[in-house]
Amino acid sequence: MLPRACPCTLLWLVLLMTGTAGCQRPAERRFEFSPNASSRSGLVALEDSVLVGTETGALLRLDRTGRPGWRLKFAQEIASRPVRAGNTVIVGTTGGELIRLETKNAQERWHLTGEPPLLTDLVADEASVYVLDSEGAVRAHALDTGQVRWRRPAPKRETPPAQPTPRLPPPILVEGTLVVAQGDSGLVALSPEDGALRWRHPVEQVLGLAREAETLYVTTRTGRVVALNALDGTLRWEKQHASLLTSPPTVALGKLWVGAEPIQLLALSPASGETLSSTDLPAPLVTRLAIRGEWLLIPTSGREGRLLALNSQGMAPLFSLQADTPLRTEPVLIEDQLFVVGLDGRVLSWTLRDPKP
Known part of the structure; x- marks a missing residue:
């Protein structure tokens, strides 16, 4: 037991x-x-404030007393979590806009239009911002200009999916490698410089990714937790902990934390994947904990x-x-x-x- x-x-x-x-x-x-509109974008932390986006396309900066510092309005929903890059933030919309803004005063550095709808959280490093669209295509934009550095097309499908594809989890940067979950096509690891393929791993229905040093942790909707070597994609361990997992993994305090059904929080060993404890929750955990x-x-x-x-x-x-x-x-x-x-x-x-x- x-x-x-x-x-x-x-x-x-x-x-x-x-x-x-x-x-x-x-x-x-x-x-x-209250911004008077629902939100699924999540919060972005700044030094002394937070950013939030809404379904009506509003982007607000709130200080630590809850007072708006500035507010912008875009034509379509901000459904994905923006990403911070130094003293700027990059924001995407479901209308295919991608914008880089100064966090202090919301002044635009650049503003792109005409791209596919953006639903997945953005990821950035010192050189680029990486965008994953709903079909699994990946592209990298130069952080300084917004210019596309490279594109990698969505994986080909033999037949259309029988039901709508779940929202893809955000990519993750691990030891100079960009790891992307592409639905039924599994995981791919790409070079951040040119998008070249480094490795593949056939894990499907990915809920989320987390990293610790060179280890990549993956949770799936089918109850699996997988640990991979992020450098070459080789399997370190794989465990089936439940019929259904509900959250991305969180690595903290020497443990791997995962939400599961029945409604629980599981604490796992990062080294082996063994269950260390399970704790009942009153409702599911569907995101990372803090x-x-x-x-x-x-x-x-x-x-x-x-x-x-x-x-x-x-x-x-x-x-x-x-x-x-x-x-x-x-x-x-x-x-x-x-x-x-x-x-x-x-x-x-x-x-x-x-x-x-």
């Missing part, structure tokens, strides 16, 4: 009723801001939008925060201030404090 850090839901039921467990006010609400010291900050996708805090040492529940909207994107921490954006577009923030008995 697997070790269970929380064998029943009683502790979570107490948290849902009281909001705390053995501590005095561990989190104090800072603000709640880390504050030894705390795990777990956003859940249920209607109540609970954000749960656990002490990773013993997996003891600490407190629960309610957003009243599903939390499907990764929380953001700026020092001790926590930010989340709900599916309804509201940005909520709390100041976190160490629990005191």
